[in-house]
Structure formats: structure tokens, C-alpha cells
Amino acid sequence: MAPSDRRDTQPLRPSTKVLTEGYDPTLSVGSARPAVFRSSTYVFSSPEAAERAFDVASGRAKVAKGESPDLIYSRFNHPNAEMLEDQIVYLEKGSASALAFNSGMAAIVTSFFTFLHPGQSVVYTIPIYGGTQHFIQDCLSKWGVSGIPVLSGRVDLLGRAIRSAKKLGAVMLETPANPTLIMTDIQQICDAVAALKIPKGGTRPLVMVDNTMLGPSFQHPLTLGADLVVYSGTKYLSGFSDMLAGIVLAKDPDLIRRIRPTRGLFGTILQPDECWMLGGRLSTVRLRMDKASINAQQIAERLAGHPKIKRVHYPTLFTDPEQKRIYAAQCDYPGGMFSLELKGGKVAAFNFLRNLQIGRNAVSLGGVETLACHPKTTTHSGFTDKEFADAGVTDGLVRISVGIEHWRDLLADFEQALESA
Secondary structure, eight states: OOHHHHHHHSOOOHHHHHHHSSOOGGGGTTOSSOOOOOOSBOOOSOHHHHHHHHHHHTTSSOOOTTOOOOOOBTTTOOHHHHHHHHHHTTTSTTOOEEEEESSHHHHHHHHHHHHOOTTOEEEEEESOOHHHHHIIIIIGGGGTOEEEEEETTOHHHHHHHHHHOTTEEEEEEESSOTTTOOOOOHHHHHHHHHTSOOOTTOOOOEEEEEOTTTTTTTBOGGGGTOSEEEEETTTTTTOSSSOOOEEEEESSHHHHHHHHHHHHHHTOBOOHHHHHHHHHHGGGHHHHHHHHHHHHHHHHHHHTTOTTEEEEEOGGGOOSHHHHHHHHHHBSSOOSEEEEEETTHHHHHHHHHHTOSSSEEOSOOOSSSOEEEOGGGTTTTTOOHHHHHHHTOOTTEEEEEOOSSOHHHHHHHHHHHHTTO
8 A cells, every 4th residue: 555545544743744744855855864054045036936935925925735945035924934933733623824933922012013003902801921921911001902811611701792892803821821821721712702693794703722731632613613822832833942932823824924024024033953853853742741741740749738838730730610611621631830839938939830830930931841930029020019919929839840850759849848838
């Protein structure tokens, strides 16, 4: 049986596709793995090809099936970005097209500026990554776009906000919420948006999901109705805390086609070396996330009854029936993140962080090493007192991103640090 016939009867799985698709060795002098292309500009095959390349890059024309337009300039596109974008769609269920950015915030900002216009509004869940909230509240507002914050997990409040929002342009979900891990039902929100009566000539608001904390391995928003999935590729996709990256994926390639010219204008494309690094790590994303999830579950469940801990925030420890239902319906595994709410408040939290020996006191998440931080004074420090209270970000809350160390060593490290809390 020819290879193509075998693939027709036995479709390749994502872990295989990410290693075998999206890269043609014949285009790189037979190299088994992609090379790095550091050129800033590219020679056109003809003046007509140059004209066509600019029409496509600017969004004036669509790429025809089987067409491969000439490259132009590395602010618009380059071989390593194209290879990375072709590969990563195989990891995100339901996706058909992707774009690479030089940070997660660049992916979010560029996408918002593509689709939102003055006079529109955006509904978003809280708590959410502090940078996203700052951008919506303090930057988009200056451009005439109003933000409507709604508590994560409250589908009733989200539905009401979606129905009543003035000129709703987008809904932005982060689920699980950062750092409380509260989950929002993606499908219910997509259904609420789909049920809106759109005026003649209008467009349906987009549903965007920040899937950084559980994707692409454990949660699949595009299969639940979301339009765009955004990532801080710095986190689990990269996994080694040594680079910045962002990714946007869509099930409708036309959405990516519309974002592409904005990325080219802003210059927010991921550079060749970083594309090459990230592409080489995609095949191990599931392996690393599986190990981190197994570690986190072992540790979180054992710390749940510790006398110095008020509460452990983790999916397998949910007590709210609705949260348990969402987790069971929406997620494959609980993931490598949990938060501890210490009884001694800020002093206990700081002492815990100060005495960690294996875990490192640093922001970010998704690396092979274990990281811990105090969200109220770091990642979410821009919140108001009311926002802290509404979001459940307390003085005693410590967010932990579990790595791939041996879980028993990590547990012992947390226990000894708790003694000083």
C-alpha cells in the first residue's frame, strides 16, 4: 500500500503529524530538520510574482489552492514562520490556519486591532492575565472600545452582558482563569453569541479564547465553537522559559488572512530563530504537559488537607457542581497549574516563596521547571481592591506552575516551605 493510501485509511495522529507534515526537506537541500533562514528580504521570481505576493500579503487577494506566493520581507513572512504555522495547526484540534507572533500580548493586541472598531465593546472574563486586562481597560478605551468585565464561570452574567453590550465586537475568555483556575463553559458562551440577532449588514461578534493554561493538549476551544484561540507560546508550547512567542489559530482561514496584514503593519511576527526553536519543540508539548499534569495532581491532592492551607485551587478538587461539570465536559486532563491559598495571608505567602528550594519564585508558567509567584503583588498587581475581591485574588494566594521534576521532591519542598509560612 502506498503511503498516501495508508493515510487515507488510517489518518495520522497529531503527535505524528507535527513531525511529518508542514516541512518539505527538498526545499532545504534535503535537511532532515528545518534550517534557519535569517534573510530580511527575498528575491522575487518575476515582477508578476512580486505583484501577486504583495496582493496576498496586504489581504487584497486570497491564496489559491496549491499556490505558494513568493516571500517578500521578514516583517511580513519568512520560511521559518510559515513552517511553524503549518506545523502547529496539527496540535490544535479544529484549527485550519495559524499565525506566529513575537509574544502572547502581540498576538492578542494584533487580533483585537484587526477586528475591533471605535464604538464597539468587548466582553471579557475576570480574573484574566493582567496584561490583557490592562490593554482592554487602559489602551482600547482610548480608541473608543469599551471593556465589560464579567466574573469567570458565571455563564448567566456573561450571557446577560453579551445580550446587552452596545455594538459587541468580541468576547474574550480565559479559561481556566488566571490565577484562580475558575472555568467558563466555552460552548455555552459560543451559543449565546450565535443566538444574537445581528442587524442587516452587521457581523457576528468573535469569540476568542486564551488557551495558554490547558491547550493545546487538554482543552480544545475551536471544537466547542470558538472562532480564535490565542496562546502565549512562551509557556507550554516553548516549555523552557527561554523565549517569547505568541500564536493565533482559527478554524476559518479567512480570519487569519485578515489578521496577517495587521501583523505585517505592526511588525509583530516571530523572528526566524525563535520560529525555528519553537517548531523543534512542538513534538514534545504533549509529553511535557502530561508529566506536569501528573505531577500537579499528585501534589495538589496531597496538599489539600494541609493545616496551613485554606484552599487548593485545582480542577480535581473542585467542589462547586457547575465547575465540576464544566471540567468533566470541557477538559481532557487537569493540567500543571494550581494555586494555594495560605491561611496567614501575605506574610505566609511571602515566607513560603522565600523558603522554596526547588521551586523558583518567578512569574510565567509552563516551563519544565517549577515556578511560583504571588499574583496580588506581581502578575495581577494592577487590579483595584474591588477587582481583587471580585476575582478572588487574595493576599494569601500563591500560583504554582508545576514542572517535570520528580513530584515527591517537589511535594517535600512545598511541605518544608509551608513550615515557615
